[in-house]
Amino acid sequence: MVNWPNRLLVPLRHNDMPELPEVETIARNLQTVLSGRIILAAELYWERSLIVPSPSQFRRLVPSTEIVSLSRRAKYLDILLAFPHSFRKPTRHLIFHLGMSGDLLTVLGGYQVGQHDRLLLRLSEDAILVFNDPRKFGRVWLIDDPGVIFSRLGPEPLSDDFTPEQLFSAFHRRRRQLKPLLLDQSFLAGLGNIYTDEALFLARLHPLRCSDTLTGEETAQLHAAIRQVLEEGIAYHGASIDWVYRGGEFQNHFRVYGRIGKPCPRCGTTIERTLIGRRGTYFCPLCQRRQD
DNA sequence: CTAAAATCCTGGTGGC
């Protein structure tokens, strides 16, 4: 038997604003720790985190289920549960969206419930899964069919469905500014504020550029840039910013995000920040000149 | 169709 450290099974904490790479990191870390464990009890400390079913149904349904596997779709964490004693429905999905400040951590042994803990699952072998979410934007579902949530989402950026041709066609079916469009989860699923700015910088495109003016060449570069920044993010185990300690390293490799007043890594021009929608947007005014 | 605004939240920040 492994001699676990006293508290944390997964010592990593993750970042604010979990985007695709951060959720991917969480899914990979939790997979080995949680798979095969039985959920013994659910403790809900902020009922509005739970979208469906009702809190009482949730507390009744979850105990005795087994955690089969974890996966990620866009920014959602999908935990497959098996109901060993159910004849009608052998599996269900426990789905988390971490919102802006949500985090999942696992603890072994005694645990003092924290100020921002919203949901706590007691697991077999004295393990605990904690959903901590200071800003309460995170959401939890327990549902039979995850398609209810996932069917609204656009393509997965790292999947084969996402191609330069598909992106070009989608860009030209609409007439929208690039940044809000890339943040639209029904257009492309998984990008958030950080990775959108980083991808637009790599592709040398202005965030307000109108989508239907992109050439095939520009679209191909943006497609490659999106994949590159997401893959980098995953390789660095996500990004860690703000006041909470987290485990990722990608924040040390941002090219523009949060780098207002600092030199562009490509041309040395001072990075600027502007507001688009309600999002802080960082870009290089020289590399990313408007061209429409 | 697109877009802007409002909504939900709290910890951090800046002004005084």
Place this chain on the structure above:
DNA sequence: TGCCACCAGGATTTTA
């Protein structure tokens, strides 16, 4: 030092 208005930010909903 304390108080407080203000703000970020993902996704959804409402309004234009």
